[in-house]
Amino acid sequence: MRETEQRAARAYTEKFGGEPDLIASAPGRVNLIGEHTDYNGGFVLPCAIDRRIAVAVGAGGRGGFETRLYSADFDQTRQIEDKDSSWADYPRGVAWAMGEAGHGIGGFRAAFAGDVPLGSGLSSSAAIEAATALALDAFFDLEAGRTDLAIICQRAENDYVGVGTGIMDQYASLLCEAGAALLIDCRSLEARSVPLDLATAGLALVVCDTRVERGLADTGYNDRRATCERAASMLGIDELRDATEGDLDLLSGAELKRARHVLSENARVLEAVEALENEDFDEFGRLMYASHASLCDDYEVSTPELDTFVEAAERHGATGARLTGAGFGGCAIALVEEGETATFTNACEQAFADRGFEEPAFYEFVPAAGAEVATGIGK
Numbered sequence: 001m002r003e004t005e006q007r008a009a010r011a012y013t014e015k016f017g018g019e020p021d022l023i024a025s026a027p028g029r030v031n032l033i034g035e036h037t038d039y040n041g042g043f044v045l046p047c048a049i050d051r052r053i054a055v056a057v058g059a060g061g062r063g064g065f066e067t068r069l070y071s072a073d074f075d076q077t078r079q080i081e082d083k084d085s086s087w088a089d090y091p092r093g094v095a096w097a098m099g100e101a102g103h104g105i106g107g108f109r110a111a112f113a114g115d116v117p118l119g120s121g122l123s124s125s126a127a128i129e130a131a132t133a134l135a136l137d138a139f140f141d142l143e144a145g146r147t148d149l150a151i152i153c154q155r156a157e158n159d160y161v162g163v164g165t166g167i168m169d170q171y172a173s174l175l176c177e178a179g180a181a182l183l184i185d186c187r188s189l190e191a192r193s194v195p196l197d198l199a200t201a202g203l204a205l206v207v208c209d210t211r212v213e214r215g216l217a218d219t220g221y222n223d224r225r226a227t228c229e230r231a232a233s234m235l236g237i238d239e240l241r242d243a244t245e246g247d248l249d250l251l252s253g254a255e256l257k258r259a260r261h262v263l264s265e266n267a268r269v270l271e272a273v274e275a276l277e278n279e280d281f282d283e284f285g286r287l288m289y290a291s292h293a294s295l296c297d298d299y300e301v302s303t304p305e306l307d308t309f310v311e312a313a314e315r316h317g318a319t320g321a322r323l324t325g326a327g328f329g330g331c332a333i334a335l336v337e338e339g340e341t342a343t344f345t346n347a348c349e350q351a352f353a354d355r356g357f358e359e360p361a362f363y364e365f366v367p368a369a370g371a372e373v374a375t376g377i378g379k
């Protein structure tokens with residue numbers, strides 16, 4: 001068992017007594033390319049990271065009816081009722097969405113432990129949702145498919161927690177495979193793994209957390225979504241996925257800029273997949289830089305910190321770099337030659353210090369497995 005899974009199991013025993021019946025865990029993600037395309041019916045290419053949230057689950061208290069949620073990281077116990085804008089809203093939302101989807105859920109006790117950085121845009125929320133969904137699916141023998149579980153998690157996020165995200169993060173957390181990225185067609189919801197053998201290519205995936213809280217992110221995010229919907233309706237199409245180059249002539253202002261990003265970004269995702277399949281990381285990196293430029297100029301979701309990181313990467317000769325996730329703060333990624341990462345991150349730190357920005361945090365992730373029920377413990 002992974003360390004987080006062991007921690008969740010221990011927390012369960014300490015809090016509720018006895019052994020849990022099962023343990024599941026799910027990862028955070030970074031998106032390699034394909035930003036703000038998911039809610040436009042387009043393409044995305046995320047990969048899971050080797051940071052997870054684990055949950056240990058057992059029968060409910062008081063004859064099985066009472067549900068209790070415990071977080072080892074916050075040392076907090078919560079009931080299933082009473083939404084309170086805490087971490088517990090994610091498992092609550094999943095339990096609620098499962099009921100809405102017609103799955104019978106009884107009482108359960110769940111203890112959570114994780115190591116996905118929180119609030120940095122690495123999808124800790126999708127990780128806790130996916131871990132909960134997979135654990136409840138196994139515990140209550142629901143036999144829902146992973147695609148259905150991802151949709152349930154998105155419903156939890158959109159309609160219970162109240163954040164209007166697309167499907168990318170939940171899909172990535174549930175369906176990614178180790179050593180691979182996941183190409184998702186966010187309209188058909190078909191997904192396939194694309195090998196991402198960074199080690200053989202001598203590359204490392206460096207993630208920079210700019211430490212800029214995504215305070216305004218939700219307003220900005222919803223605003224971008226609304227503009228895309230407006231642009232689509234001006235063009236008489238359901239989603240910007242269907243927009244053509246010619247359509248752009250019919251738009252102006254913010255609608256034109258947002259639509260141009262979505263159009264070019266969708267094309268870049270498909271080109272990036274081809275590049276990965278040809279093991280052409282130089283081309284892949286070029287597409288990453290182009291994605292960042294489009295997110296900066298047309299989608300206008302970058303920040304001075306994210307731009308500073310990408311500029312430092314370019315100066316340093318990194319294969320590729322871009323902001324990842326929603327933007328407005330959070331994280332950026334770079335593909336850097338292995339053995340160069342220390343000098344690279346030092347150079348970035350210096351660039352941040354020179355501009356008076358807060359010191360960033362750096363992580364190196366490997367493309368990891370999606371959600372799993374841990375073996376070695378059975379119901």
Ligand code: GLA
Pocket residue numbers: 031034035036037038039165166167168169325326327
């Ligand atoms: C956030 C959302 C995703 C996606 C990205 C932008 O991470 O949760 O659904 O829209 O922003 O690509």
